[in-house]
Amino acid sequence: MNAGSIAVVVPHHIEMPSWDLYELSIPCTVFGKPQPDLADPWYELRLCSTGTGDGPPTGDALAFRTRHGLADLVGADTVIVTSVPDACVDDGVPPPPELTAALRRAHDAGARMVSLCTGAFALAEAGILDGRRATAHWMHTAQLAERYPKVDVDASVLYVDDGDVLTSAGLSAGLDLCLHLVRRDLGAHVANQLARRMVVPAHRSGGQAQFIDLSVPAADDEGLAPVLAWAMERLDRPLTVADLARRAAMSPRTFYRRLQAATGTTPLQWLLNQRLGRAQSLLEATDLPVERIGELSGLGTANNLRHHFLRQIGVSPTEYRRSFPGHA
Template sequence: MPQGSSHHVVVIVDDNSNPFELGCATEIFGLRRPELGRDLYDFTLCAAQPTTRMRDGFFTLGAVAGLEAAEAADTLIVPNRPDVEVPRPAAVLDAVRRAHRRGARLVGFCSGAFTMAEAGVLDGRRATAHWQWADAFRARYPAVRLEPDVLFVDDGDILTAAGSAAALDLGLHVVRRDHGAEVANSVSRRLVFPGHRDGGQRQFLERPVPDLRDESLGPVLAWALARLDTPLTVSDLAAEAAVSPATLHRRFRAQLGTTPLAWLTGERVALACRLIERGESRLDLVARRSGLGTAANLRAVLRRATGLSPTSYRRRFGPPTA
């Protein structure tokens, strides 16, 4: 697990790679973090050729490490590009296979799932890809358990994001998984980007801009966030928004791609994580302040959300013990 800058993230840049996803990886994993007092990752760009032509010839990338740098990756971000029908170079696929065999974590943004599938590391595994390529992906790689219409999929040592903007969601998810919610929130604030959108949210919204101004969820979300320590229900949120629970559910689906209950639970889990990271060891108090009720419910919900018990979460992300 990354501590300080001991975890090495390597990005393979391939011919016609997308600059946006490369920028996302650099922004999240490559920048120095003076506000945190430490760097989160070591970061390297590498390529199979001395110069790499980026998407549509926007620019040419040079002066990066050779492909051998991938051998030192703890996390390897595989290349993505819009021409999913064009095979990846054999050297790139070999680098992905070798990284997977030695236990490195593989990350694919947008069409990166095609790179992993072509390398043969996705058979029998869960993954996602951009919705416009879902049918083509299924036809070409039927052994992969494709999950369409989600932002990203975390399958342990293989993680995939559906589209360009979802690269930011997945990148922040990785930071949260490695360094905890507090650090991920700090990174998201620097990005001026939502700190947590669950991977199961939809890739695109049926109504991204509300038809009527008073249908915005902003006021009710702010109202709920200020009251997470109270026993809020979906009915309470609906009453505050002056709509029926069914209407509120439709608006959450249309504007956030999730349900009111799932959003509320996610925000409570995030608050519980921050309290634990700040040193609060009394689980009953964490449960009350985050609105999760009891220590038993906190344990169950936190394990479901993070895969860790509160004790394990504190050991990994909490302040050092005296």
């Protein structure tokens, strides 16, 4: 397991809008703060700017200065590109040529390339996404597909892991992707512990939709919480809507209506989501055979597990496991 060095590129020239701070803070929080009890050494993070200059920022922008420039991208193990300026998306202004040239050099040198939200426009302009599946915030995927027809744009997913090139949707999906990188590099246990410290979900698979049905109640529901906890402890056993309704002391129709109102999904889809989540955890953290994981997660046979993985997550269980080399 290896953390490596990460260069975060801020495509704004000197100034960046204040609303982009959240996105910049994601890689800084995930990779920039040493976590010696989880992995030592931790990542080496450096922020790289597209230019230097003086003078106060204008409007709601913030001045951005760092001692690292585009030349520092070469040599990094991973290069992360945050969102490009709005003009690159809304007005068709291409990202700075010096930026795209630096990204190509880093990619040619073997760096893993990552974009958050509209940072995909910079990777696409550099030709790095040609022939690859990629994503961005759903509000901008149409422009991305139109402007870069060689890119296979998927507007529905949270993030795309294409091996040495990864792209994410906007805002919280960028956090999902950064935690996914930690899982790939340092294993599921480290990523889970880090997510716990950040008080965020440990893992959302990239294949999940940007618009997603909730798997747990959005608000406290004293009538549902105990039965859902009971079901989570018995995912490896046959469970029906009637079983859950009986446990909740409700009629099946009432239980169906209450669960759908609380989670946005049906009881059977809720069960499937939880079983897929259990299977993902087992694939990430153990070397158990796929057949056994199908049994423990309640998805049955290996063929049934593969069917649901391909349909819901977009990859086979074996392919999914390859992304997490640090098995317990």
